[in-house]
Amino acid sequence: MKVSIGNTITWSSAAGVMVGVVTNIELNQNAAFQTVPWIDVVVQGKTRPNTIRLCATHQNLVMLKVEVLQCMSTFFKELENISA
Numbered sequence: 001m002k003v004s005i006g007n008t009i010t011w012s013s014a015a016g017v018m019v020g021v022v023t024n025i026e027l028n029q030n031a032a033f034q035t036v037p038w039i040d041v042v043v044q045g046k047t048r049p050n051t052i053r054l055c056a057t058h059q060n061l062v063m064l065k066v067e068v069l070q071c072m073s074t075f076f077k078e079l080e081n082i083s084a
Contacts, residue, residue, distance in 0.1 A: 005022055
């Protein structure tokens with residue numbers, strides 16, 4: 001699966017099905033000191049946007065049922081409307 005900055009993604013979590021925009025991708029160490037990719041995702045909270053960091057290994061993306069939906073333009077337009 002190819003996830004890029006600006007993609008809108010959806011995934012399953014304990015909080016239910018989440019939707020957000022990928023804002024950053026970087027390589028960093030996990031708890032086992034292995035260098036793995038991480039993605040930062042902005043989701044709209046009840047009062048303000050929140051950033052979530054997901055481990056972007058193939059195994060984790062499959063487990064979370066991550067799917068790429070669309071580009072970020074519509075999401076950030078909605079965020080601008082909320083902030084204004």
